[in-house]
Amino acid sequence: MSVLTLRLAGPLQSWGASARFARRTTESAPTKSGVVGMLAAAAGIERGDDDRLAPLAALRFGVRIDQPGTRVRDFQTAHHGVTGKPMPLSERFYLADAVFVAALEGDRPLLADLHAALRTPVYAPFLGRRSCPPALPVELDLHDAGSLMDVLREVPWQAGAWYRRQYRGQDDIELTVLREADEHEQQAADVLRDQPLSFAAEHRRHTLRTQITCSMRIPNPSARQLPRHDPLDALDEEST
Template identity: 30%
Template sequence: MDCLILRFDAPLMSFGAVVVDQINPTWRFPGRAMLAGLLGNALGWDHRDVAKLQALQDRLRFAARWDAEPQLLIDYQTVDLGQPFFVGTGWTTRGRREDRKGGSAATSTHQRWREHWANGVATVALALDGNGAPTLSDLEHALRAPARALFIGRKPCLPAAPILVGLRQAEGVKAALAAEPLADIGPRTRPSAVPAIWPLDEGPGAAIEERYDRRDWQNNIHRGAQRYAVGNLEITA
């Protein structure tokens, strides 16, 4: 199987879990929708390309690990809606303005809590199931020369180094990830074991994790669960 090796090395990154009210958590590992969005951005697609994004998401196969242990950082964001130019409005969510009309909500402080991973390095092995466009070669070219600036989960999460490491041959994405040497992480902390996530059909893990990391791109909502194996990965490189 042909696999692309990606490396996420950034001061901050976020892997968007299920949002509850104004709390925006992050998954421990990258998710299917997040990877589809990143690749679509590299290809020059936007949110109007819903059929392409949906098809790409459905074909993705990936495994991910942490090479440098990240720290959870919660970004507390506020805006004072009492200021004259903010009266009646809030922030934008899912492409629509959040209106605040009447009561204390119209003039109070609007709050959000957004989780990020700080100072970590994650490595991802990625492949495509089935045939069609884009091909893995298309994704490789797009990551070498992306159509737009790339970010890892959220727009402020800019990579500190090129994301693409290279093309590898392996029996599966888990095997490709295990065969890839650990990243040079400098003074950052190496985990005592290498935590990882991979497809269930590529071997059991210490546990099974079910995540709602599939996006309905047409309706711009997360919908659909995926089960993964999680555990410590033995590096064979």
């Protein structure tokens, strides 16, 4: 198995698992359906092509929260394109200044094709909604060794420099990871309706998947190296 890693960073992101009329919420981290949809768009898979979507949906998914961001709310208005009448006021939620590392585990040929597609996408990637473009290239790397969790431990911390400053006194940092549960973890897992079956406009369909919330510690590249100080050194100097 190989693992494809993605960096999801931008001024705004919105990963909605559900929408109720004019209220569009966002999850606290990227959803599998959102990330798979982004990969499918980059590869040029059309919305109704469920056969080509199925291998992407079968990939094992996980995401590391490197910079959680801030939840913000926006009110939007629109007018009907034909009649010009005002549409209902829409309430939409976003994550501002968030950074995530997403990982997908599966067969190397498929992941290699997706990695290449992200570099020259058919349709431009966006972070949950078309109004949320990424601030940096999405693709990170294709890893040929290690499990999904092993690879997430190896990827350097992707948080912004301004965010890392508050942790300069720590040699490592604890990050939250959301990943699909293994077979023996089903009883302890959360259940989400986030497994995509079809993105067809006339019949979007999702089914249930399981998710485990855990944490991992990774090295802090911004850790400040303090000079060594031993008060007993002064006694040694006096005795010489």
